[in-house]
Amino acid sequence: MRAALSGATLIMAGALLAGCQTSNTSDMIRLDRAQGSEENIASLSAVIQSNPQDPDAYNVRGTAYGRAGEFRRALDDFNRALQINPRFYQAYANRALVYRNMGKPAEAVNDYNAALQINPNYDVALIGRGNIYRQAGRTNEAFNDFNRAIQAETTDGRAWHGRGLIYQLRNQHAQAIEDFSKAISLSPSSPEPYNGRGISYLALNDDENAFADFNHAIDLNDKLAESWANQALVYERRGEKDKAAKAYNHAARLDPRYQPAQDGLARTRGAATDG
Template sequence: MNAVTEKRGGAARALALTAALFSGLALAACQSGPAGELSRIDTAQGSSENISSLTQVINANPRDPEGYNVRGSALGRGGKYPAALKDFDTAIQLKPDFYQAYSNRALIYRFMGDQASALNDYNRAIQINPSYDAAYIGRGNLYRKAGRTRDAFNDFQKAIQLDTTDARAYHNRGLIYQQQGQHNFAIEDFSTAISLAPDASEPYNGRGLSYLALNQEDNAFADFNMAIKLDSKNAEAWANQALVYERRGDKAKAAKSYREAVRLNPNYQPAKDGLSRTSAG
């Protein structure tokens, strides 16, 4: 993708999707980071070695806006946000209709907490190229975080209508369906996201929640296990696995999984509550 990959690990998870109750137990909510991407940041692409190579490319052709866009993306992946902004600014100065650079800069603004500037850049990218799916997905996540669910849904829907192959569009539309209790639609979208990004853990975790909502416990358990296999640091998946164990009456295994979720994210309340329930006595 052209947009800088979401920094899920380092960024605070911003939006709790759902907090349903099943058999008196709180369903651990699936959460996503600022831009809702499906995978952790590729820090190798933001390494000093890679930045140095990209700088050499820019030095050889300092009037090429693409070089600044690529280096800006790498800097963003490395968490060097001010430097990334500077590169995207230069890319846009050299090429005012560079819609990819606007969309990439928008994501950096999001990481930095400047949602208004992010929205302006997404709007500008879409104005320049109304068929640019990544900008709709990015803006949709911006809207979702702001609670503008209908606007978010429309943006994800637009990206899908553009025949996007970006799993984020389906994953995030699935999250909205899940919020609305439309779990069959959510499962369909999560399944499509899995087919497009089979190594991402989040769609498995999301689909597992909807399976659990439909009392398809075995399917849910399989999905939570797969989410953990793909990303052993996914605290929500550990908590959701624990919830299945708890529903089955296996408090020892539930407590073990809740404990791991708390270790990974000490502030994750569903895991803390679950550990308190299963460790009592």
């Protein structure tokens, strides 16, 4: 391992750390063509038609609408489910996730609060609220929510991933690596904790393990700009500017708004082009 980070490399790592802190969306609704398909929604509608007072049916169809990106219809279904059963804490948490996807974090927090008033140990609501707090810079509150979910014996890797990101912000990288490793053991197909752990490895000058994590994140999902920019940083630290430029360029093409990729490309521009 290297003895110390140079000033320029420290700035680069800090920029990627900032990107890692803000780009994670693993707790957001991911559009799912299967679950949000017209056929699936039609079958759920048939269930509701046969039993219009079943809150579970509205909750499930609301989730399907959310995965299809039909957020207004999703809200209508969750509202109906809660009218039928005001203590349906899962529906509050599902509606919160839709609000978050709509860019309404205050409404989302209100719904997570409502879910937790009914079930104080509901890990989905703790993790969801924790991620909103973390992205708002309310790191102590976020840390407490992730801790509560972990103490409630959640099996959701996002709790450890979220807490790891906060340890990382606090420069407690050994603890962060432990949490990211736990997240990976629970969610091995998710690239986010590999990126998070790699950044902490970089902070500890363990480039070899960092590079392995970034490459594995790319293997899991080669459409994330963050993973390519992270890989590029290792190449840049090694002095392999041509490979770094290609990776930064690829990251910038995947997400032109991802600032660490743009900054890295500016540093290495001219070394190579992305073919």
